[in-house]
Amino acid sequence: MKAALLEKTRVMSVGDQPDPGLPADHALVRVATSAICGTDVSIWAGKMPARIPLIPGHECTGTVEQVGESVTRLKVGDRVVLNPLSSCGTCFYCVRGLTNICLHGGLRGREVPGTFAEYIAVRETEAFAFPDHVSFAAATNFVGLYTVVYSQRKAPYIAGARVAVLGQGSSGLLHTQLAKVSGAASVIAVTRSKWKLEVAKELGADEIVPAGEVDPVEAVRDLTDGLGADIVIETAGAAETMVQAYDMVRPGGAILQFGIGPAQVGGVPGQAYYFKDLTVIGSRAGLPEDFESAIRLVATGQIDLEPLVTHHFALDDIQAGFEFVDSGGDGGTLRAVIDIAN
Numbered sequence: 001m002k003a004a005l006l007e008k009t010r011v012m013s014v015g016d017q018p019d020p021g022l023p024a025d026h027a028l029v030r031v032a033t034s035a036i037c038g039t040d041v042s043i044w045a046g047k048m049p050a051r052i053p054l055i056p057g058h059e060c061t062g063t064v065e066q067v068g069e070s071v072t073r074l075k076v077g078d079r080v081v082l083n084p085l086s087s088c089g090t091c092f093y094c095v096r097g098l099t100n101i102c103l104h105g106g107l108r109g110r111e112v113p114g115t116f117a118e119y120i121a122v123r124e125t126e127a128f129a130f131p132d133h134v135s136f137a138a139a140t141n142f143v144g145l146y147t148v149v150y151s152q153r154k155a156p157y158i159a160g161a162r163v164a165v166l167g168q169g170s171s172g173l174l175h176t177q178l179a180k181v182s183g184a185a186s187v188i189a190v191t192r193s194k195w196k197l198e199v200a201k202e203l204g205a206d207e208i209v210p211a212g213e214v215d216p217v218e219a220v221r222d223l224t225d226g227l228g229a230d231i232v233i234e235t236a237g238a239a240e241t242m243v244q245a246y247d248m249v250r251p252g253g254a255i256l257q258f259g260i261g262p263a264q265v266g267g268v269p270g271q272a273y274y275f276k277d278l279t280v281i282g283s284r285a286g287l288p289e290d291f292e293s294a295i296r297l298v299a300t301g302q303i304d305l306e307p308l309v310t311h312h313f314a315l316d317d318i319q320a321g322f323e324f325v326d327s328g329g330d331g332g333t334l335r336a337v338i339d340i341a342n
Contacts (some may be wrong), residue, residue, distance in 0.1 A: 003117030004318045004338075006056045008069075009046035012319040017055065020113075020121035027074045027124050029082065030067040034115040035059040035143070035309075036325045038260075042282045043110055044322050050110045058084035058108040059143040061136045061233035062341070071124045079144040080127040081295075082115065084108045085285055100150070100285040101296040116338055128291045131299045137312065137337045138305040141170065144231060145294040145303065146198060148174045150286030151258050152182060155231055156279055158181035164213035164220050164229035164248055167236030170308045170335045173203055175233050176257065180204035181302045186224055190216050191236075195332065199307060217247045225310070228253060235259045243267045246278070254279040311336040 003017040022028050034057040042048040043056060050056075067326050074080070085330050087102035093284025094102050106283055108114040130139050148171060152158060163184045165175045168191040179187045181204075189200035192212035209219040221228055228250035234241055245255045246269050253280060271313040272278060297303040313321035318338055325336050 001118040002274060003055050003317065004057070004315060005053055006050075006051050008042060009052075010044060010322075012044065012056075012322060017117060018039070019237055022066060022068050022117055022121055023336055024068040024070040025123055026068045026121045027064050027071055027127055028119060028121050029060075029062040029080060030065045030119055030125065031060055031062040031115055031117060032293055033061050033140055033337050035137075035140035035335060035337045036313075036321055037143075039107070040109060041322060041326050045326060054109065055113040055115075055117050056109040057114035057116035057338070058110070059140045060084075060108075060120070061130075061139040061142075062120075065119070068126070073124045074127055074129070078127075078129045079132065079136070080129050080245050081106070081139050081236075081291070082120070082122055082289060083126040083128070083288060084143060086112055086126075097287065100122075100287055116315065116340070118340060128288075128295060130295050134305065135308045135309075137339070140337055141174070141305040141308050141335070142291065142298070143295050144171050145174050145178075145285040145295070145297070145305070146290040147171075147283070149290040149293045149297070151175075151233075151256060151281075151283035152178055153290070154281050154283060155256050156254050158231065161230035162186045162188070162224050163198075163231045163233065164188040164190055165200075165233045165235060166190050166216075166241045166245060167234070167238075168193065168200045169235065171258065172196075172233075172235040173308060173334070174201060175235055176200050176305070177203050178297070179233070179301050180206075181297065185222070188220055188229065190220065196334075199334075203304060203307070209292050217244055220248045224250065225291065227251075230254070231256060233258055237261045238323075239265045239267070243269075246276075248273045249276070249278060251276040252278075254281060256281050256283065258283050274340055308335050309337055310334045313338050315340050
């Protein structure tokens with residue numbers, strides 16, 4: 001089969017790779033589209049350890065082409081999105097249902113071969129069918145949405161809350177949509193990019209804050225009667241916005257730390273935990289049940305994934321695609337995908 005191979009840091013080639021096998025409990029998926037995620041770029045750039053050389057990629061959609069003899073949940077022709085996580089099923093966390101923090105788990109395209117390939121074989125429990133009206137490219141966002149669903153499930157309250165979402169990339173826009181769907185009284189979208197703020201407004205944000213023009217902390221306070229947001233969802237993973245979250249949240253409120261930040265963050269107000277009586281919530285990936293919730297939200301028209309894909313590249317041009325995303329895109333980039341098959 002044809003696939004991309006990450007040979008070494010920042011060097012990708014496209015050529016023939018061995019076809020995957022088909023164990024009895026697996027399905028063979030013909031890959032349609034695989035997105036270039038920030039994690040993929042970090043692996044490509046050498047900023048995140050991985051078992052190189054390997055086929056990268058983990059946010060993938062495709063069509064079931066063949067099923068193993070014991071598969072009952074999937075059928076040939078199903079349009080599916082894949083869970084990118086692998087888990088052992090037997091460790092302390094797996095037996096408690098927390099497969100997202102499995103002691104022996106991994107990520108496609110990092111510990112195990114990934115999805116920038118014509119075919120991939122997966123356990124039937126790792127593939128989820130989605131509606132025909134959702135394009136393969138847009139459906140790669142289910143991988144982001146399931147993590148957003150999991151994340152917001154951990155928040156103490158969303159319904160009736162005033163929620164500020166820091167960062168309006170694809171994950172931030174999904175958080176903005178889901179918070180509104182979940183009954184937030186007001187959703188405040190915060191980012192430096194004016195065009196992303198316009199997208200956020202179209203997708204349901206009640207208020208927008210251009211962080212490059214105003215003090216975002218003061219702006220959010222002004223929009224919340226001087227108190228601060230009930231919940232601040234940090235999606236940018238930048239030290240600056242992580243610190244801003246502590247100043248932006250009201251006393252007694254909650255910070256949902258969704259973005260993957262730097263290993264150490266200076267300037268975090270350590271006494272805010274006490275004096276503001278804060279709840280700070282971490283969030284890593286998601287659980288299989290969150291895929292099912294995410295798919296229902298899109299199937300019923302409550303969440304729109306289509307506007308989040310802005311750029312397409314062919315598999316043969318994957319090196320250029322990674323360089324494009326790594327450079328920040330063209331000023332109008334939310335999500336780039338590699339189109340492998342239709």
